[in-house]
Amino acid sequence: MAFEKPVVVLDNGSYNIKAGFACDNHPVSIFRSIVGRPNYLRGSYGNEYYDVFIGDDAMEKIEDLELNHPVVNGKIVHWDNMERIWHHVFYRELKAAPEDRAVIMSCSNTAPMDEKIKSCEIFFETLNCPALCIQAQGTLAVYGSGLTTGLCIDMGYDTVDIIPVFEGGLIKYAHIQTQLAGAQISDYIKHSFNERSLGGTLKSPKDLDTIVKQCVYITKDIAMSKENYTKNCTLSNGEVVDVFNEAFMAGELLFQPDLIMGKETNYTALPKGVVQSISKCDSELQTALYEAIIPCGGLSTLPGLNERLELEIEDEIHRPVKVIFSPESYTVIWLGAATFAGLPDAKNVWVTQKQYEDYGVRIIKNKFM
Incomplete structure (x- = not known):
């Protein structure tokens, strides 16, 4: 389906949101899928004016905020906060008016139809987008690798x-x-630090991110000498910590969970x-x-x-x-969505705003089964 302006591509993840345009080969923006509100509200939202922090802005003020993750296990569980994130994507990250842009969006491989219907409701009735396409992340990952199978x-x-x-x-x-997944690896690192009486050195969630992204690795052969694989990590407070055990065992968790977590799992x-x-x-x-x-x-x-x-x-x-x-x-899933948006045959699986107005839920079920 041809659109006047480049399609907006969204990959909604439990950890990060990736957003950009189908004409690009990389997302314009990647940020944490977190919404933060001031701690002092204690759930009394709407009674007074307050600032809402999204993504990396929320992570920087983590001690003063009550954080919410609108996507859990790949599924959207908090719609008000998800709507805020999508609004943030258009007006702050992409600086594009949603009424001018068709959107292709990833969903979990097990996303229920209710989630797709609610997404259409927000994009058509609140954001006023002209067209929407929702595709499973598995399908998009394969397309992003240049394949269909x-x-x-x-x-x-x-x-x-x-x-x-x-x-x-x-x-x-x-x-x-x-x-x-990533949560279990992070939990293992925290548990290991606590056993070494180093739990207090993890002052910020960024410390765990740093260890996972910069230090964790996986070997071809686990029979190796420790002397050849020393790992040090500089934490946010400037402290340098030996993370050899965590760097090796956290990665091994994916391949030998019974060895590390026990067989009762x-x-x-x-x-x-x-x-x-x-x-x-x-x-x-x-x-x-x-x-x-x-x-x-x-x-x-x-x-x-x-x-x-x-x-x-x-x-x-x-x-x-x-x-x-x-x-x-x-970014493979995001790239797959960008690729899918440009396929001539994909026009049959888009829902336009007019179709939504004419047929409602029925057209969504027909297109996004």
């Missing part, structure tokens, strides 16, 4: 979703969640989750899926992850596989 491993903060995609459609019965190791998901698909499709394994999301940027994943899956199934790696894998 593949296995998406969406490694986010709240959840790791493994879901096969065939010719642009989700194979929902083969969907697997490992229950291990419902965690699934990442390679086993991949094999379980693909094994649920038709045998004729399994070869194509093993040749197009696509990690995406924030955790997929961990050094060594793709090489280790490839080796472990091959060891599990005794055949070669291909893990498709992008140097900016955290």
Whole structure:
């Protein structure tokens, strides 16, 4: 579907929001999906004037604010705050009037129809957008890798979703969640620091982000000498801490959860989750899926992850596989949405404002099933 101005692309994540224009090859803005209100209100919103802080602005004033995460486990759970974030995206981040822009937006692979209907209500009735398209993150990740068939491993903060995609459609019965994601890695690091009596050194949430993004890594072979893998991290207060144990074990958690967390858990190791998901698909499709394994999301940027994943899956199934790696894998879903917006065949899955006014919920269910 052709639009007069470039389409706005939104990827709503539990940790970050990515926003930009379909004509670009990278999001214009990436910020935390957090809304903060002053602590002194104590839930009495609307009784007096107050400032609302969104994203990184909220993180900077974290001690003075009551924080809310409108997206949890990939699903929108607080609509007022989600609407504030979308408003912030248009007027503060992109500086684009929503009434002039069609929007393509990602949703969770398991997003219920009620969520899609509510999203349409906000975009058409409040923001007055001319058209909206909602697509599952798994589908968009595959498109973002230049394919239409593949296995998406969406490694986010709240959840790791493994879901096969065939010719642009989700194979929902083969969907697997490992229950291990960024939140569990952060919890492990905090627990490890507490055991070392260093819990007080983590003064800010940014310290955990720094450790995960700059220090955590995954090795091909876990049999190694500690002397060769020392890791130090400078925290926000200037203190330098040895994080070798956390840097190594936090990454290993994705591959050997039983070793680190014990066997009394419902965690699934990442390679086993991949094999379980693909094994649920038709045998004729399994070869194509093993040749197009696509990690995406924030955790997929961990050094060594793709090489280790490839080796472990091959060891599990005794055949070669291909893990498709992008140097900016955290934006693959956003790139897929930007790609999808420009496809000629995609015009059939957009809902225009006129269609919404004429047909209401029925057209949404027809287009976004």
